[in-house]
Amino acid sequence: MLEISSLSLTLGGFRFTDLSVSVADGEYCIILGPTGAGKTILLETIAGIHRPDTGRIVLDGTDITDAPPERRGIGMVYQDYMLFPHMTVRENIGFGLRQRGVPKEERDTAAGSIAETLGIAHLLDRYPATLSGGEQQRTAIARALVLRPRVLLLDEPLSALDTVTRDRLRREIKEIHARTGITILHITHHFEDIYALADRVVVMKDGAVAQEGTPETILRKPASDFIANFTGxxxxxxxxxxxxxxxxxxxxxxxxxxxxxxxxxxxxxxxxxxxxxxxxxxxxxxxxxxxxxxxxxxxxxxxxxxxxxxxxxxxxxxxxxxxxxxxxxxxxxxxxxxxxxxxxxxxxxxx
CATH class of the missing domain: 2.40.50.100 (RNA polymerase II/Efflux pump adaptor protein, barrel-sandwich hybrid domain)
Known part of the structure; x- marks a missing residue:
């Protein structure tokens, strides 16, 4: 589904060098790594926010390396939600559809449907400031999913939540993945996410892939002292x-x-x-x-x-x-x- 080949990128003092990652159709891939490893920059490059110096990004057989973000078929959710405070939950969810010129009635129907799926249909007329952290995160995920992206990028989506909410939302994300079959790349620092969600794990260090494999392989069979120390x-x-x-x-x-x-x-x-x-x-x-x-x-x-x-x-x-x-x-x-x-x-x- 997603093939990143020989990607190189210099951004300020940070640099990728010949980075390659592939993600299968419908796979839930978790990206791990210490602060400064380049995890968020990788996701933003896939989303089209940064343009690589060299290398290719191919999505479902189509080269999207130079495509604008809105034409990539990729949804991205940041850990700080980035909801519009002056818009209701319904309007936030439908924002991307409005940008595409979708009529209001159709937007509202789509927003209501995905809100029902995520258990926030009763919040559609509320504003972000009145929502809990978990409700805001579900709204952000709904806004991405309503556009029916081919790949969903999650940048630390659970890190700002309390333990109880994080556990509940983790289960909900797993159910969403099972129902939709969407391909997901998820950055996290929580090892519980690996056990609960990941089909495959990619560990990054200094802009490069240090090891990739199943959760069992990464946690039980580290390839280096760095991986062993990082995974505890x-x-x-x-x-x-x-x-x-x-x-x-x-x-x-x-x-x-x-x-x-x-x-x-x-x-x-x-x-x-x-x-x-x-x-x-x-x-x-x-x-x-x-x-x-x-x-x-x-x-x-x-x-x-x-x-x-x-x-x-x-x-x-x-x-x-x-x-x-x-x-x-x-x-x-x-x-x-x-x-x-x-x-x-x-x-x-x-x-």
């Missing part, structure tokens, strides 16, 4: 892998031996997600190949989860994520002796 893998070590047979290896990390499901050997990097570690007061009767004794070196509250630091000897400190109930049940505190258990498949190995 936390437990990262250097080691030496020795093959233990097809698809398995023993990895020496300092004085600790780890078993991993990998074909790599020699110098490697090792990553283990905190949520893949199981803590217990005694060794577990489990098929997991990795079981290490350790001593709790720290307990830090982190919302509904607690981060537990465990010293496993030889300088290796593992970070585990446990619920508060688990911390209380195990009576975890500094100095407590524990066992850390995890599967060989939980040990991600890369160069």
């Amino acid at each position: 893998m936390e437990n990262l070590f250097s080691g030496t892998a020795v093959s233990g047979g097809p698809g398995t290896a023993e990895i020496t990390v300092g004085a600790v031996k780890l078993f991993a499901a990998t074909d790599l050997s020699g110098p490697v990097r090792v990553g283990i997600r905190p949520e893949d570690l199981i803590l217990s007061a005694a060794p577990l009767d489990s098929s997991a190949r990795n079981s290490l004794p350790g001593v709790v070196a720290g307990v830090a509250e982190n919302g509904i989860y607690s981060k537990i630091l465990v010293e496993c000897g030889g300088g290796m400190v593992l970070t585990a994520a446990l619920t508060r109930q688990s911390v209380e049940r195990l009576k975890l505190c500094c100095g407590a002796e524990v066992w850390v258990t995890f599967k060989a498949t939980a040990v991600h190995v890369f160069r």
Whole structure:
């Protein structure tokens, strides 16, 4: 559906270099990256706000690289909504149709239909200042969808909302995508969005694609230290892998031996997600190949989860994520002796 090929763009002190991304028809693609990675600039370039220095943007087989924004068949929703304060919800939704010369009666009918879909039909005669954040965001999405774009670009659409509203609107966006089948590119900093919405994830760094793949691939199999750190893998070590047979290896990390499901050997990097570690007061009767004794070196509250630091000897400190109930049940505190258990498949190995 959308093919971005060898895109280069210089904008002030920022630069894309030979950036290529493709999005399949009907796919929900989430773009991640730190501040300054170029995520919003990429979306604005796709929308036609910026013109690339080199490269092509092809939408559904048509080259739109030089097409004006209004002729691209692309809708875009910013995180700050950008609603017209002097217009009602009905007028805001129908604004783009009015720009296209659509008669008022037809505009109002279309606005009412999409408002019904998004659950804001009862707000059509209200003004933006009287709406909640979630209602304003739904109005902004309705204004984009009423134009029936081939691609919908969402720039941090949920970031300004409270947790309850964000969860509800996330479910609504998922339902909209399922009903319409529209192709969506969505910029976010919330990893919950990846699990709930994404078919595929693109991670950007310094104007380039650092890695792309399914949510499982990005979160469980990072291709670099940057991806591992950015996605919260936390437990990262250097080691030496020795093959233990097809698809398995023993990895020496300092004085600790780890078993991993990998074909790599020699110098490697090792990553283990905190949520893949199981803590217990005694060794577990489990098929997991990795079981290490350790001593709790720290307990830090982190919302509904607690981060537990465990010293496993030889300088290796593992970070585990446990619920508060688990911390209380195990009576975890500094100095407590524990066992850390995890599967060989939980040990991600890369160069």
